[in-house]
Amino acid sequence: QLQLQESGPGLVKPSETLSLTCTVSGGSISSSSYYWGWIRQPPGKRLEWIGSIYYTGSTYYNPSLKSRLTISVDTSKNQFSLKMSSVPAADTAVYYCARQIFPDYFDSWGQGTLVTVSS
Amino acid sequence: QSALTQPASVSESPGQSITISCSGTSSDVGSFNYVSWYQQHPGKAPKLVIYNVSNRPSGVSNRFSGSKSGNTASLTISGLLAEDEADYYCCSYTSKNTLIFGGGTKLTVL
Numbered sequence: 001q002l003q004l005q006e007s008g009p010g011l012v013k014p015s016e017t018l019s020l021t022c023t024v025s026g027g028s029i030s031s032s033s034y035y036w037g038w039i040r041q042p043p044g045k046r047l048e049w050i051g052s053i054y055y056t057g058s059t060y061y062n063p064s065l066k067s068r069l070t071i072s073v074d075t076s077k078n079q080f081s082l083k084m085s086s087v088p089a090a091d092t093a094v095y096y097c098a099r100q101i102f103p104d105y106f107d108s109w110g111q112g113t114l115v116t117v118s119s
Numbered sequence: 120q121s122a123l124t125q126p127a128s129v130s131e132s133p134g135q136s137i138t139i140s141c142s143g144t145s146s147d148v149g150s151f152n153y154v155s156w157y158q159q160h161p162g163k164a165p166k167l168v169i170y171n172v173s174n175r176p177s178g179v180s181n182r183f184s185g186s187k188s189g190n191t192a193s194l195t196i197s198g199l200l201a202e203d204e205a206d207y208y209c210c211s212y213t214s215k216n217t218l219i220f221g222g223g224t225k226l227t228v229l
Binding site: 039047049052062096101103109110112 | 122157164165167170208212215216217218221222223
């Protein structure tokens with residue numbers, strides 16, 4: 001049974017860097033069949049795709065966030081990570097990690113983690 | 120990138136059928152058969168219910184079906200149950216190699 005678990009600080013100060021890690025268990029992140037993605041949802045608002053990564057390190061990003069984003073993968077730890085720099089309060093959201101069948105759908109999701117951007 | 124357009128809310132009685140629309144453009148929904156639908160209960164992670172326009176993942180009820188015509192995709196739920204009450208989001212791949220979600224539809228089962 002595949003499981004994904006997000007981890008990281010729940011509170012980040014404005015203008016600082018948001019960092020989250022997704023740990024994958026019950027399956028290998030190095031599988032050639034899947035990409036791994038980040039999606040967020042501000043409170044009471046819609047889902048927004050952030051970006052996705054393949055186990056080789058190949059990435060594709062939401063262009064509206066690309067300048068602030070880095071998504072990386074650590075196959076030795078079966079983890080992938082998100083870094084978003086210079087965060088404003090508007091980046092407050094529940095952040096989800098998910099397994100993705102390229103190029104589009106997410107078939108397995110983490111439970112999500114709330115990140116609040118506030119001083 | 121703008122969100123795909125969904126009705127904000129829909130409602131129907133138990134046992135009836137409902138269709139939720141998802142309108143895009145020729146650069147996303149209209150160009151690819153890469154439309155997926157997600158069900159989200161309050162406080163929970165989204166759950167995939169339809170992928171590639173009309174395919175159901177294993178374990179999803181056959182009461183859920185999907186279709187597409189032109190730039191608009193649709194999710195139909197038949198034989199509505201109280202447990203179907205949730206938010207539903209569509210998602211499409213785009214010509215810019217990105218993904219875009221819809222604004223979400225709140226389904227109320229009266």
